[in-house]
Amino acid sequence: AQSVTQLGSHVSVSEGALVLLRCNYSSSVPPYLFWYVQYPNQGLQLLLKYTTGATLVKGINGFEAEFKKSETSFHLTKPSAHMSDAAEYFCAVSDKFSGNEKLTFGTGTRLTIIP
Amino acid sequence: DAGVIQSPRHEVTEMGQEVTLRCKPISGHDYLFWYRQTMMRGLELLIYFNNNVPIDDSGMPEDRFSAKMPNASFSTLKIQPSEPRDSAVYFCASSFKGGGYTFGSGTRLTVV
Numbered sequence: 001a002q003s004v005t006q007l008g009s010h011v012s013v014s015e016g017a018l019v020l021l022r023c024n025y026s027s028s029v030p031p032y033l034f035w036y037v038q039y040p041n042q043g044l045q046l047l048l049k050y051t052t053g054a055t056l057v058k059g060i061n062g063f064e065a066e067f068k069k070s071e072t073s074f075h076l077t078k079p080s081a082h083m084s085d086a087a088e089y090f091c092a093v094s095d096k097f098s099g100n101e102k103l104t105f106g107t108g109t110r111l112t113i114i115p
Numbered sequence: 116d117a118g119v120i121q122s123p124r125h126e127v128t129e130m131g132q133e134v135t136l137r138c139k140p141i142s143g144h145d146y147l148f149w150y151r152q153t154m155m156r157g158l159e160l161l162i163y164f165n166n167n168v169p170i171d172d173s174g175m176p177e178d179r180f181s182a183k184m185p186n187a188s189f190s191t192l193k194i195q196p197s198e199p200r201d202s203a204v205y206f207c208a209s210s211f212k213g214g215g216y217t218f219g220s221g222t223r224l225t226v227v
Contacts, residue, residue, distance in 0.1 A: 034215050036216075036218075042221075043119075043206055043208075043218035043219050043220045043221050044206070044216070044218045046215045046216065046217070049215045090158070101146045101163070101165070101210055102160070103160075105157070105158045107157050
């Protein structure tokens, strides 16, 4: 069974500072990996995904994530935080070989930006 | 593309009443998912369909919940009878294999 662990349910960073949100996965085979963002009173929106190929994945709004197989990690980063980045972020994993499309989500990290 | 469309956006109902939530997935997506989100439990997968066929309904809380997908462009989640503990935001999402989900805006259900 696969799972994801998001370290830190709440993260606060100053505007302009580096954003780092951590995600570690547990899977017997290299999975598909995703980051989603949820703004208040909205659905989840796909930020970026890793399926195969280049391990550094660029997404929307200046975010990127790097798949590190040796560390079983897929941390999300942004060089300079903006007030509009305040939201909840979810990491998710699916098994590319299972034949189904079911995603397992982490418990989420709420990002607060300090002016 | 209009995205995944859910209706209604908000629903307030009295305990014991039947509630029906609706979802129109993105055309061409062959997977459809129903999730429930609460502060206490986070995101819970209730059921998902592939090519209109229910694949996994193990997350459906109890027999009061049922879901259907009569065709590729429409799905419903029904709660009968509703209870206050069903109050949550219900999301529908659709996808194609490996593509990642596209979520709807959700239905906020309040059962009083």
